[in-house]
Amino acid sequence: MTDGEDTPGAGEGGESGGTAVRRDRFSGGPARGFMSSLAADQRIFAADLQVDRAHTVMLAEQGIVDDEDAAAILDALDDVAAAGHGELPDAEDVHEAIETAVIQRVGPEGGRMHTARSRNDEVATCIRYRLRADLFEALETVVGAREQLLDAAADHTETLLPGFTHLQYAQPVTVAHWILSYEGPLARDTERLLAAFDTTNQSPLGAAAFAGTPFEVDRERTADLLGFDGTVANSMDATSSRDFLVETTSALTTLATTLSGLAEDLVVYSGRDYLEISDDYASTSSIMPQKKNPDTLEIVRATAGEAGGALQRLLTTLKGLPRSYNIDLQEATPPAWTAVDSVPPALEVATGALTTAEWHDEVLEAEAAAGFSTATGVADRLAMAGVPFRTAHEVVATVAEDLDPGQDAPDIADLEAAAEEILGEPLTAYVDRETLEATLDPVESVAMRDSPGGPAPEAVASQIDDARERLAADEDALADRRAAVTDALADLEAEVADYA
DSSP states (O other): OOOOOOOTTGGGOSSSSSOTTTTTTTSOSTHHHHHOOTTGGGGGHHHHHHHHHHHHHHHHHTTSSOHHHHHHHHHHHHHHHHHOGGGSOOOSSHHHHHHHHHHHHHOGGGGGGGTTOOHHHHHHHHHHHHHHHHHHHHHHHHHHHHHHHHHHHHHTTTOEEEEEETTEEEEEEEHHHHHHHHHHHHHHHHHHHHHHHHHHSEEOTTOTTTTOOSSOOOHHHHHHHTTOSEEOSSHHHHHHOOHHHHHHHHHHHHHHHHHHHHHHHHHHHHHTTSEEOOGGGOBOOSSOTTOOBOHHHHHHHHHHHHHHHHHHHHHHHHTTOOSSOOGGGGGTHHHHHHHHHHHHHHHHHHHHHHHHOEEOHHHHHHHHTGGGTTHHHHHHHHHHTTOOHHHHHHHHHHHHHTOOTTOOSOOHHHHHHHHHHHHSSOGGGTSOHHHHHHHTSHHHHHHTOOSTTSSSHHHHHHHHHHHHHHHHHHHHHHHHHHHHHHHHHHHHHHHHHTTO
């Protein structure tokens, strides 16, 4: 994906031992292998061929290259595509290799393909073209995961789950409420990835090395043929900026961080016997046959480190680069590919592990009351009856201090005694005994928390409905973008066919 400061007449090379770009003078030496990205460029091989096709069609339409030469070049590109990346001649990068292969098939006229462009705008376009496809796949994975989580949440609106802060028993919630706490971030991850897609889907082609070209190119035409939404207006910005890589890698790293928390919860819940991970997402010990380990989730947890490291590497590579093109940029794309390759599969695994897990209802019901987790509910009942919340908090805290080891909830008599001591009057002056007993029940404690976003079944049902509406809108947005690209590439194929 290197540049090479293309020289006049370079397109006529390839016959004397050099390549289409390097010629004899710069074709050898130990640095060639060090600088080469040809092997890694297999990822953008197909993208480069499409960019070459669109550029050649535009050159012919603008009268810069005659139709006969354009047809020969396009035919040669089809031949190169059929042969595959593995049959490319040795070169510094895939762009140089494809150009050399075309010249080998067509002769010197094949070098006209590179008129009015540089490898700088070419590689920037190829990266965006390929990354766009990867973003489509990532977005499909995220919206699919959200749908699965919403279905799972709908099945567990009344399944109790102990809630924790600082890994200490806090308040009872439901499995559905917990699942939705992860669907929400995934919805925002979708927004971030859609925004990254829109940033990425702008064409740099026609910017040449960085200072434009004297040829009367039609940048909008190549952008349309390749399915881009528009062009990167400034030619220097077009070739030297890689903020779209940062935006994509950052969005995926944020997603991976959310997944790390989800995986950790599932590992902890598995260890507490709240659920059993499906065999498809677990393994056993090589020496302890009784073990069933959530190994896949531990790898998911580690993916956040991999993605975060990729983001840091990318930012460090880009930091302090002068305008315009620098070959450091060749090292900017691998971190983005790392994030693209690691995070969506981790999401699929985490989603699969969650949605196929078997929740242990009896264990969850018992644990939901552990550690006097309904204490806040009792304080809330007193506050709702007119006791200042801080005073109500003191009443309940006094009782909590005196609980026996292993005692999950106080006796009503204990609450009455504390109220008499602190309030100076019977507890029944504020809350009747039946209401108080109900409040100590985790099911009732959950049911009373029916504020928007709360864990009460009706509140959760409303959240699920809202989330499904957001999901449908995001699915439509993704489908619209994919259809636009698909239609554009069909137009490109038709234009190429006209030259056959």
